[in-house]
Amino acid sequence: xxxxxxxxxxxxxxxxxxxxxxxxxxxxxxxxxxxxxxxxxxxxxxxxxxxxxxxxxxxxxxxxxxxxxxxxxxxxxxxxxxxxxxxxxxxxxxxxxxxxxxxxxxxxxxxxxxxxxxxxxxxxxxxxxxxxxxxxxxxxxxxxxxxxxxxxxxxxxxxxxxxxxx
Amino acid sequence: xxxxxxxxxxxxxxxxxxxxxxxxxxxxxxxxxxxxxxxxxxxxxxxxxxxxxxxxxxxxxxxxxxxxxxxxxxxxxxxxxxxxxxxxxxxxxxxxxxxxxxxxxxxxxxxxxxxxxxxxxxxxxxxxxxxxxxxxxxxxxxxxxxxxxxxxxxxxxxxxxxxxxxxxxxxxxxxxxxxxxxxxxxxxxxxxxxxxxxxxxxxxxxxxxxxxxxxxxxxxxxxxxxxxxxxxxxxxxxxxxxxxxxxxxxxxxxxxxxxxxxxxxxxxxxxxxxxxxxxxxxxxxxxxxxxxxxxxxxxxxxxxxxxxxxxxxxxxxxxxxxxxxxxxxxxxxxxxxxxxxxxxxxxxxxxxxxxxxxxxxxxxxxxxxxxxxxxxxxxxxxxxxxxxxxxxxxxxxxxxxxxxxxxxxxxxxxxxxxxxxxxxxxxxxxxxxxxxxxxxxxxxxxxxxxxxxxxxxxxxxxxxxxxxxxxxxxxxxxxxxxxxxxxxxxxxxxxxxxxxxxxxxxxxxxxxxxx
Numbered sequence: 124x125x126x127x128x129x130x131x132x133x134x135x136x137x138x139x140x141x142x143x144x145x146x147x148x149x150x151x152x153x154x155x156x157x158x159x160x161x162x163x164x165x166x167x168x169x170x171x172x173x174x175x176x177x178x179x180x181x182x183x184x185x186x187x188x189x190x191x192x193x194x195x196x197x198x199x200x201x202x203x204x205x206x207x208x209x210x211x212x213x214x215x216x217x218x219x220x221x222x223x224x225x226x227x228x229x230x231x232x233x234x235x236x237x238x239x240x241x242x243x244x245x246x247x248x249x250x251x252x253x254x255x256x257x258x259x260x261x262x263x264x265x266x267x268x269x270x271x272x273x274x275x276x277x278x279x280x281x282x283x284x285x286x287x288x289x
Numbered sequence: 290x291x292x293x294x295x296x297x298x299x300x301x302x303x304x305x306x307x308x309x310x311x312x313x314x315x316x317x318x319x320x321x322x323x324x325x326x327x328x329x330x331x332x333x334x335x336x337x338x339x340x341x342x343x344x345x346x347x348x349x350x351x352x353x354x355x356x357x358x359x360x361x362x363x364x365x366x367x368x369x370x371x372x373x374x375x376x377x378x379x380x381x382x383x384x385x386x387x388x389x390x391x392x393x394x395x396x397x398x399x400x401x402x403x404x405x406x407x408x409x410x411x412x413x414x415x416x417x418x419x420x421x422x423x424x425x426x427x428x429x430x431x432x433x434x435x436x437x438x439x440x441x442x443x444x445x446x447x448x449x450x451x452x453x454x455x456x457x458x459x460x461x462x463x464x465x466x467x468x469x470x471x472x473x474x475x476x477x478x479x480x481x482x483x484x485x486x487x488x489x490x491x492x493x494x495x496x497x498x499x500x501x502x503x504x505x506x507x508x509x510x511x512x513x514x515x516x517x518x519x520x521x522x523x524x525x526x527x528x529x530x531x532x533x534x535x536x537x538x539x540x541x542x543x544x545x546x547x548x549x550x551x552x553x554x555x556x557x558x559x560x561x562x563x564x565x566x567x568x569x570x571x572x573x574x575x576x577x578x579x580x581x582x583x584x585x586x587x588x589x590x591x592x593x594x595x596x597x598x599x600x601x602x603x604x605x606x607x608x609x610x611x612x613x614x615x616x617x618x619x620x621x622x623x624x625x626x627x628x629x630x631x632x633x634x635x636x637x638x639x640x641x642x643x644x645x646x647x648x649x650x651x652x653x654x655x656x657x658x659x660x661x662x663x664x665x666x667x668x669x670x671x672x673x674x675x676x677x678x679x680x681x682x683x684x685x686x687x688x689x690x691x692x693x694x695x696x697x698x699x700x701x702x703x704x705x706x707x708x709x710x711x712x713x714x715x716x717x718x719x720x721x722x723x724x725x726x727x728x729x730x731x732x733x734x735x736x737x738x739x740x741x742x743x744x745x746x747x748x749x750x751x752x753x754x755x756x757x758x759x760x761x762x763x764x765x766x767x768x769x770x771x772x773x774x775x776x777x778x779x780x781x782x783x784x785x786x787x788x789x790x791x792x793x794x795x796x797x798x799x800x801x802x803x804x
Binding site: 128130131132204212213219220221222223224225226227228229232256 | 737738739740741742743744745752753774777778781782784785
């Protein structure tokens with residue numbers, strides 16, 4: 124899993140699991156539906172006149188449109204622009220199409236590696252990897268469980284080696 | 290031997306002992322002035338009313354007294370210390386016990402504070418600091434003057450200090466430590482400030498203007514509480530608001546100067562025999578901070594428009610443990626650039642680059658002047674507009690002015706920020722010039738990560754924003770909108786090539802031992 128440090132902003136060596144787009148799409152739909160359900164509940168409870176206008180004619184169309192935008196375009200764009208490289212020396216993550224953000228973290232500065240798998244991720248056989256460190260990198264994923272384990276091992280083995288050497 | 294020392298002597302045999310009972314007395318004395326003010330205020334208030342008002346006032350005073358009594362007693366009863374050869378452990382809480390332990394090898398600096406109430410009883414508050422979270426410091430609330438434990442705590446700070454630790458805990462260990470501590474007396478003076486220097490510092494640094502509003506507002510609150518505001522209004526009518534304003538401004542300046550003289554009284558920076566820096570100052574509250582050179586990760590040079598015109602600057606060291614602005618410890622409050630240059634070259638040479646001081650130039654002076662004017666004018670404008678255009682309450686106008694000041698300062702500092710890398714010295718230089726010029730030079734090896742935002746393309750363009758992340762008591766970042774692509778690549782490569790690990794304190798619940 125060793126590789127050269129990519130130039131800042133360049134794509135990393137690896138990409139997310141193919142099922143990542145499907146996972147994000149389902150998450151977007153569930154998020155939108157939950158928000159609409161909460162709004163509908165509020166309308167039913169309070170029955171305010173302004174709610175009866177703003178709810179169905181403004182809030183609901185905006186939510187539906189944003190979910191459609193996510194599903195049809197943004198999630199695919201995010202998938203295509205998201206890449207990473209993990210070696211025993213560093214973790215590099217690059218993402219974003221309009222504004223490209225790249226983060227470089229030496230593995231020596233990563234305190235812990237956490238794998239996260241909620242019910243939806245589990246149903247699709249996917250895992251998200253999170254790095255505990257100072258830099259605000261919201262993890263890498265979704266990935267397949269095998270690749271997540273390889274990443275976790277690469278980072279933690281390096282830490283163990285440096286601690287023994289230290 | 291104090292109870293704390295006895296705790297250390299018997300550390301292996303039983304849980305720690307409490308701080309000296311004098312701490313209880315000191316804490317009670319500390320509450321007396323504010324309690325007296327409360328009694329006067331309640332008396333003045335209840336004196337205007339009937340019998341029921343007086344009874345209510347008495348109840349308020351009694352409840353306040355009881356509450357102020359409970360706090361120190363609870364603190365004294367619930368906190369115990371253990372000091373032994375492996376480190377220091379402080380246990381707190383009566384119901385839920387919490388033990389915080391720090392090994393000697395983890396201690397990176399020691400801070401000794403003597404507020405006025407502790408000085409009365411010849412006590413010191415000692416804080417052991419390491420390269421970890423601010424909340425993971427170990428504080429010994431009261432160590433008596435002359436107690437061997439005090440010398441021992443100072444001696445143990447720093448790497449390699451374990452060498453002098455005797456194998457057996459107890460009396461001989463403390464005697465050995467005391468002998469070692471006597472070597473601390475052999476120290477070299479780096480910088481000291483006399484009264485004249487402090488007055489200059491107060492005026493150049495703006496201490497006079499920063500401290501004065503706080504003191505004046507407190508005084509106004511006291512005047513209002515005591516019912517003396519009417520007399521002041523009478524003075525305004527008699528002498529005119531301009532003269533009252535002039536007197537108030539002069540008073541504010543005097544208060545600021547006096548505040549600086551009291552706060553930085555006998556400011557001295559010395560280098561101890563083992564290379565550690567010792568910073569001491571304070572009249573009412575004496576402070577002493579001993580910093581391990583290994584904890585220093587950079588230096589910061591700052592100067593405002595007045596300091597720029599006078600050829601002066603402030604020098605601070607950036608350390609892994611400090612809680613000040615960007616984790617800094619002030620080395621010199623405001624001295625000539627020649628002195629700053631000499632100090633950096635002689636004692637902090639690893640952070641000396643050609644960019645450590647910005648080149649003098651008319652452009653920099655103009656930018657500094659315009660941004661300073663803007664920083665003053667915009668909040669004043671906001672205050673004036675909210676008062677004249679709409680009938681906004683004064684408090685909300687003041688809040689709006691403060692918010693505009695903070696926003697302008699933050700955005701201005703970010704938009705003027707630059708980041709440069711010196712691959713030879715292996716340091717990163719971060720500069721901002723918005724009202725105050727601030728140049729921070731930190732070791733590349735102290736950074737924990739780098740993030741960059743760029744324009745998209747087949748090959749990503751030059752960075753629009755770069756953030757470097759470092760740890761100085763808590764997670765902080767240096768952000769810059771100007772950074773060469775080449776500098777960014779060099780920095781990332783240096784970061785991956787060599788990076789230090791972060792040390793942590795062991796925090797155990799339900800009891801624990803240092804280790």
